[in-house]
Amino acid sequence: MASNQHNSxxxxxxxxxxxxxxxxxxxNSATHLIAHLQSGAAQNPKVRVLDVxxxxxxxxxxxxxxxxxxxxVATDISDDILKRxxxxxxxxxxxxxxYQKASVYELPFANSSFDITHAHQVLTHLDAPxxxxxxxxxxxxxxxxxxxxxxxxxxxxxWPELPALQLFHETLVKSMVDNGGSGNAGRQLLSWSMKAxxxxxxxxxxxxxxxxxxxxDRESMADSMIERLRFGPMxxxxxxxxxxxxxxxxxxxxxxxxxxxxxxxxxxxxxxEAIIRKA
Amino acid sequence: MASNQHNSxxxxxxxxxxxxxxxxxxxNSATHLIAHLQSGAAQNPKVRVLDVxxxxxxxxxxxxxxxxxxxxVATDISDDILKRxxxxxxxxxxxxxxYQKASVYELPFANSSFDITHAHQVLTHLDAPxxxxxxxxxxxxxxxxxxxxxxxxxxxxxWPELPALQLFHETLVKSMVDNGGSGNAGRQLLSWSMKAxxxxxxxxxxxxxxxxxxxxDRESMADSMIERLRFGPMxxxxxxxxxxxxxxxxxxxxxxxxxxxxxxxxxxxxxxEAIIRKA
Numbered sequence: 001m002a003s004n005q006h007n008s009x010x011x012x013x014x015x016x017x018x019x020x021x022x023x024x025x026x027x028n029s030a031t032h033l034i035a036h037l038q039s040g041a042a043q044n045p046k047v048r049v050l051d052v053x054x055x056x057x058x059x060x061x062x063x064x065x066x067x068x069x070x071x072x073v074a075t076d077i078s079d080d081i082l083k084r085x086x087x088x089x090x091x092x093x094x095x096x097x098x099y100q101k102a103s104v105y106e107l108p109f110a111n112s113s114f115d116i117t118h119a120h121q122v123l124t125h126l127d128a129p130x131x132x133x134x135x136x137x138x139x140x141x142x143x144x145x146x147x148x149x150x151x152x153x154x155x156x157x158x159w160p161e162l163p164a165l166q167l168f169h170e171t172l173v174k175s176m177v178d179n180g181g182s183g184n185a186g187r188q189l190l191s192w193s194m195k196a197x198x199x200x201x202x203x204x205x206x207x208x209x210x211x212x213x214x215x216x217d218r219e220s221m222a223d224s225m226i227e228r229l230r231f232g233p234m235x236x237x238x239x240x241x242x243x244x245x246x247x248x249x250x251x252x253x254x255x256x257x258x259x260x261x262x263x264x265x266x267x268x269x270x271x272x273e274a275i276i277r278k279a
Numbered sequence: 280m281a282s283n284q285h286n287s288x289x290x291x292x293x294x295x296x297x298x299x300x301x302x303x304x305x306x307n308s309a310t311h312l313i314a315h316l317q318s319g320a321a322q323n324p325k326v327r328v329l330d331v332x333x334x335x336x337x338x339x340x341x342x343x344x345x346x347x348x349x350x351x352v353a354t355d356i357s358d359d360i361l362k363r364x365x366x367x368x369x370x371x372x373x374x375x376x377x378y379q380k381a382s383v384y385e386l387p388f389a390n391s392s393f394d395i396t397h398a399h400q401v402l403t404h405l406d407a408p409x410x411x412x413x414x415x416x417x418x419x420x421x422x423x424x425x426x427x428x429x430x431x432x433x434x435x436x437x438w439p440e441l442p443a444l445q446l447f448h449e450t451l452v453k454s455m456v457d458n459g460g461s462g463n464a465g466r467q468l469l470s471w472s473m474k475a476x477x478x479x480x481x482x483x484x485x486x487x488x489x490x491x492x493x494x495x496d497r498e499s500m501a502d503s504m505i506e507r508l509r510f511g512p513m514x515x516x517x518x519x520x521x522x523x524x525x526x527x528x529x530x531x532x533x534x535x536x537x538x539x540x541x542x543x544x545x546x547x548x549x550x551x552e553a554i555i556r557k558a
Contacts, residue, residue, distance in 0.1 A: 155434045155549055159466040187438040190492055191543040200542055207488035207547045213469055263479055264470040268486045270434055270549045 009125055012233045013081050018056050020224035022088075023217070026062035029120055032206055032273040033147045037066045040115050040145070045069035050114040052104050052136060053077070053122035057085025057097070063118070064089075064096050073114075075102040104132045109139045116140070118147040121271075123192070124176065124185035133196040137278055146276040148193075149208065152186025155270035160262060164248075164255035168225070171244045171252070175234050178241055186272030193276050202277040212267040221267060222260035229253045288404055291512045292360050297335050299503035301367075302496070305341035308399055311485055311552040312426045316345045319394050319424070324348035329393040331383050331415060332356070332401035336364025336376070342397070343368075343375050352393075354381040383411045388418045395419070397426040400550075402471070403455065403464035412475040416557055425555040427472075428487065431465025434549035439541060443534035446527060447504070453522045454513050465551030472555050481556040491546040500546060501539035508532045 011017060026034060040047045047070035051060045054074035064072050074097055076082050082099045089097055102108050104122060117136045123129040136146045153173045158165050173183035182188070190205045212221045228234040229249050238244040244252075259265045290296060305313060319326045326349035330339045333353035343351050353376055355361050361378045368376055381387050383401060396415045402408040415425045432452045437444050452462035461467070469484045491500045507513040508528050517523040523531075538544045 152436050152547065154436050155547065157431050157433050157463065157466040157549075159463075159470055161463070184436065184438075184440070187436040187545050187547055190545055191438055194543050205492050205545060206490050207549065209486035209488060209549060211484055211486050213484045264473050266466050266469055266484060266551075268431065268434065268466060268549065268551065270436075270486065270488060270547065272545075272547065 009077065011228065013078060014227050014232055016223045016227035017232065018081070018084065020220050021056050022058045023220055024059050024120070026059055026066070028210065029059050029208075030063065030118070030147070030149060031208060032149065032275060033063070033116070033118060034066065036145055036147070036275060037063060037116065041067045041070055044115065046071070047115045048113065049073070050075065050107070050109070050117045050136075050139060052102075052107070052117065052119040054085060055081050057082070057089060059120055060085065060097055061089050061092065061094055064094050068096070070096060072097045073109075074099050075104075075107065077101065077103055105135055107135055107139050111138055112141040113139045114141065115144045116147060117145070120149045121151060123148065123189075124150045125179070125181040127180035129182075129185065129188075130192050130195045133192055133198075133276075137196060137198070137276070140278045142278055144278050146274075146278065148189050148274040148276070149271050150185035150189060151269060151271045152207075153183035155186065155207075157266075157268045158259065159264065159266040160259070162255040162259060164251040165259065167244070167248060168229075168252040168255065171238050171248070172234065174243045175237050178237060178243065186270065189272040189274040193274055198276050199279065202279060204275040206273045208271050208273050210269045210271075212269075213265060218260050218265055218267075222256040225256045226253050229256070288356065290507065292357060293506050293511055295502045295506035296511065297360070297363065299499050300335050301337045302499055303338050303399070305338055305345070307489065308338050308487075309342065309397070309426070309428065310487060311428065311554060312342070312395070312397060313345065315424055315426070315554060316342060316395065320346045320349055323394065325350070326394045327392065328352070329354065329386070329388070329396040329415075329418060331381075331386070331396065331398040333364060334360050336361070336368060338399055339364065339376055340368050340371065340373055343373050347375065349375060351376045352388075353378050354383075354386065356380065356382055384414055386414055386418050390417055391420040392418045393420065394423045395426060396423070399428045400430060402427065402468075403429045404458070404460040406459035408461075408464065408467075409471050409474045412471055412477075412555075416475060416477070416555070419557045421557055423557050425557065427468050427553040427555070428550050429464035429468060430548060430550045431486075432462035434465065434486075436545075436547045437538065438543065438545045439538070441534040441538060443530040444538065446523070447508075447531040447534065450517050450523045450527070450531070451513065454516050457516060457520055457522065465549065468551040468553040472553055477555050478558065481558060483554040485552045487550050487552050489548045489550075491548075492544060497539050497544055497546075501535040504535045505532050508535070
């Protein structure tokens with residue numbers, strides 16, 4: 001078990017932030033996993049999948065479509081966000097997902113319960129990511145897969161190069177680190193997996209990207225960021241901890257408003273991805 | 280026509296550097312193009328493709344396999360590198376590629392000559408990238424595609440976080456900019472295409488990645504970088520222009536040697552990608 005005390009989701013669950021998360025699907029956020037999910041379902045249609053830290057569950061829902069006879073358990077430390085996930089999935093008529101409140105450090109499942117255990121954008125918020133990987137490996141069957149995807153904050157870029165977006169990015173990284181997480185999780189997935197005693201040859205490491213540049217994607221992204229800055233824990237923490245001033249935060253909100261309506265605006269983000277084969 | 284005088288390939292063509300380039304294939308460096316190539320060939324098997332700045336031609340060769348009845352013209356400003364490309368392609372028995380020395384600013388082809396015009400890692404070395412896009416559009420048929428892929432140097436990450444690799448990265452970006460290129464081409468592909476008068480709705484922008492972490496990939500990458508530092512134009516330029524000292528460069532070579540043999544080492548690199556539909 002993890003000896004640390006840190007177990008919170010820093011960004012919080014305000015509506016524009018959650019709505020932006022709901023842009024995420026298997027197709028834009030878990031491409032590294034899809035082929036494995038398909039081959040798992042081909043071998044055993046009743047494949048069992050665990051989605052750790054599933055949040056508002058749009059990735060879970062789109063993964064479920066690849067395994068119509070299989071089943072996914074979605075966990076999160078927040079009951080409220082799981083209720084939202086369930087509401088949307090019920091509306092879509094997806095039947096093969098169940099929900100359970102759980103910490104990634106103490107998954108309430110027996111050893112070797114799942115064929116595939118997946119986490120997206122979870123380890124970056126933790127101060128003991130290696131413990132989390134060990135726990136995910138524990139509940140995965142031998143021969144099964146642990147699948148990880150975590151952003152690497154250094155691998156962001158934006159156009160136009162507004163100075164207040166640079167300041168926003170620095171403030172965001174400092175806030176994540178201040179909350180016990182890390183700004184460079186993506187590049188460490190191989191290293192963390194090896195620290196969890198996975199042999200090198202059982203780990204496949206890649207990177208994946210998001211590109212926000214279509215008008216509707218710009219709006220969703222910018223509104224999510226502006227909400228964090230106006231009301232979210234990012235504002236409170238940044239000011240309390242001396243990471244940024246009120247004036248800095250005002251300039252960041254203005255920059256996102258400008259970026260949102262700039263026709264050639266782009267935001268690129270890169271995540272590390274790992275497929276770990278459990279021995 | 281471009282009014283600028285800059286038209287050189289900064290990194291040069293030393294063997295370890297070229298060998299590293301030969302790791303590049305359509306599958307790891309042009310995934311954004313493959314579906315368009317396939318649908319182009321399905322509509323017209325005799326599809327004509329131009330690969331601008333093809334260098335040692337391994338991407339060209341693997342693109343050619345998708346269009347067995349089509350034809351690719353590979354251009355480069357260096358005759359020597361095209362000879363190397365032809366030598367390898369001839370050995371592989373690929374028949375549908377021809378070679379022609381040309382500058383991207385003055386392509387020796389009539390208007391509307393090609394169904395698809397592709398450039399990988401070319402615009403980043405130019406001081407007039409918008410002129411280059413205009414010229415690529417000129418030789419492309421209406422309804423055809425211009426396909427671009429350019430690194431964004433800010434979107435690199437490496438593990439372990441050796442300080443001399445950080446210094447190497449800063450030196451590399453300064454050298455590219457000093458030679459008339461740019462360190463942030465990837466994020467600007469949408470903007471540059473719009474400056475070349477392409478309507479926003481005709482441009483599809485994405486990002487793609489490379490991950491170097493397998494032992495053989497680490498060796499090829501590190502040897503290429505060490506060669507640049509030991510003998511290449513990067514060393515000469517960095518010292519001449521006061522970008523780095525001999526001692527700095529020695530520390531960078533040591534860091535790459537260490538990175539090469541580190542089992543959990545990773546290098547991630549992200550490129551912008553654009554598919555432009557010519558009106």
